[in-house]
Amino acid sequence: MASLSEDSNNPSVTIRPAERADLLAVHRIEQAAFKQPWPYTAFERFLGEQGFLVATRNGGVLGFVVSDVTPNHGRDIGHVKDLAVHPDAQGYGIGRQLLQRALLGMYVDGAAITKLEVRANNEAAKSLYYSEGFSQIRRVPRYYQDGEAALILTVEMDQWARSA
Numbered sequence: 001m002a003s004l005s006e007d008s009n010n011p012s013v014t015i016r017p018a019e020r021a022d023l024l025a026v027h028r029i030e031q032a033a034f035k036q037p038w039p040y041t042a043f044e045r046f047l048g049e050q051g052f053l054v055a056t057r058n059g060g061v062l063g064f065v066v067s068d069v070t071p072n073h074g075r076d077i078g079h080v081k082d083l084a085v086h087p088d089a090q091g092y093g094i095g096r097q098l099l100q101r102a103l104l105g106m107y108v109d110g111a112a113i114t115k116l117e118v119r120a121n122n123e124a125a126k127s128l129y130y131s132e133g134f135s136q137i138r139r140v141p142r143y144y145q146d147g148e149a150a151l152i153l154t155v156e157m158d159q160w161a162r163s164a
């Protein structure tokens with residue numbers, strides 16, 4: 001992967017739609033980031049979807065996000081389905097950039113509300129989501145295979161857009 005400089009704002013990080021050539025790197029990041037990683041084929045299915053974005057620097061993939069919008073009788077629901085940054089690139093603002101670009105895309109696409117699931121003890125992700133305006137609406141015990149609970153978080157997109 002591309003190396004990071006000490007520049008914490010990462011002005012040269014590019015967020016763009018994922019391409020087939022990114023999939024191996026995306027899958028490696030997924031495997032490094034999660035106990036129950038998605039299979040490679042899951043990412044193949046999202047190729048071409050506008051909510052599948054990668055963060056790159058100097059040609060290397062540093063992170064990715066997968067999101068989509070589901071029609072829901074005039075109150076469409078956005079869903080952040082997956083978000084991860086390579087362990088060596090975490091803490092440099094890339095996760096927030098990816099999340100914000102995904103939220104903007106879903107807002108433009110008409111999402112009225114966006115939801116996601118996060119492990120109850122994933123402090124870094126929870127902190128990121130709360131700081132973007134998400135709040136907990138539900139806790140689902142034993143949601144994950146290892147028995148950990150999931151928190152269901154949502155954000156009203158109008159509110160998010162006003163504060164962005």
Ligand SMILES: CC(C)(COP(=O)(O)OP(=O)(O)OC[C@H]1O[C@@H](n2cnc3c(N)ncnc32)[C@H](O)[C@@H]1OP(=O)(O)O)[C@@H](O)C(=O)NCCC(=O)NCCS
Binds near residue numbers: 128
């Ligand atoms: C969650 C994740 C995507 C954040 O990406 P990142 O690039 O490291 O995060 P950023 O540098 O953009 O930081 C954004 C915010 O996340 C939170 N955060 C990041 N690292 C943190 C840590 N080690 N401890 C607590 N909060 C942390 C902070 O709120 C931070 O905001 P701040 O810099 O203003 O304090 C990344 O840690 C990751 O890939 N984790 C493994 C996969 C995962 O858990 N994905 C989420 C699934 S729901």
